[in-house]
Amino acid sequence: MDIPLPKETLLEQTTFTGTVNDLLINVEGADLKLIPTTTGIVSTVENKEGTYDWNKTSEDFYFHQDGSHLMAKPEYVALLCKHPGDGKAVTAFTDARKIYTSLVKEFGYDFLHSLLAVYIDKDRNLYKRPFIEKNHNNEFYINTFHYIEPDINKIKEEDRRIFNLILPKLLAAYEQLQNEHIFHRHKFSKNDLVIFRNQECHHSKTGMSPDDKERFLYRIWFSGNI
Numbered sequence: 001m002d003i004p005l006p007k008e009t010l011l012e013q014t015t016f017t018g019t020v021n022d023l024l025i026n027v028e029g030a031d032l033k034l035i036p037t038t039t040g041i042v043s044t045v046e047n048k049e050g051t052y053d054w055n056k057t058s059e060d061f062y063f064h065q066d067g068s069h070l071m072a073k074p075e076y077v078a079l080l081c082k083h084p085g086d087g088k089a090v091t092a093f094t095d096a097r098k099i100y101t102s103l104v105k106e107f108g109y110d111f112l113h114s115l116l117a118v119y120i121d122k123d124r125n126l127y128k129r130p131f132i133e134k135n136h137n138n139e140f141y142i143n144t145f146h147y148i149e150p151d152i153n154k155i156k157e158e159d160r161r162i163f164n165l166i167l168p169k170l171l172a173a174y175e176q177l178q179n180e181h182i183f184h185r186h187k188f189s190k191n192d193l194v195i196f197r198n199q200e201c202h203h204s205k206t207g208m209s210p211d212d213k214e215r216f217l218y219r220i221w222f223s224g225n226i
């Protein structure tokens with residue numbers, strides 16, 4: 001089967017009745033480069049003790065990119081559902097290019113491009129990336145973060161002085177825009193295969209039941225054709 005790669009779109013969805021190994025064979029056959037997740041070539045989304053991926057309080061799992069702080073960033077993320085669980089979980093996808101376009105109107109090019117998106121991983125390492133990056137189509141998108149700081153090599157004198165005044169406004173606008181630019185809400189069914197462009201498309205899980213032991217998805221990461 002052809003891997004439905006979202007090139008012009010941000011997300012493609014199909015039905016894949018094979019196993020995750022069948023999926024890996026298809027990915028390799030399509031000359032796509034697999035990138036190891038933080039827990040191996042294939043990782044799982046399931047309700048396991050101590051897992052990083054399950055929000056036990058069932059509150060929102062906020063919009064994020066997968067592994068984009070890593071040296072080898074996944075360009076695409078594929079999620080293959082083998083059990084939808086109780087069906088309450090919703091995965092939402094928002095367009096980080098549109099968030100940029102809206103933010104730049106309010107906060108200006110220079111300010112947005114003088115910021116760093118700081119990420120803290122589970123081993124408490126810090127990663128700093130530009131807040132704004134470009135995709136293969138030369139479209140700007142924003143990166144997700146745990147906090148934002150000024151890039152001392154780029155921040156303008158006048159912006160440095162008012163950074164602390166602007167930042168709360170930026171964060172409030174960002175949160176609102178994430179919701180405004182949601183383009184897809186997915187409730188997984190068995191054998192759903194969802195592939196999305198990880199950088200330009202931020203995703204979040206909401207509504208999970210903390211006692212849902214059944215929900216089970218496979219996750220793989222890969223980059224475009226090699």
Ligand SMILES: [Fe+2]
Nearest residue numbers: 064065066203
């Ligand atoms: Fe994720």
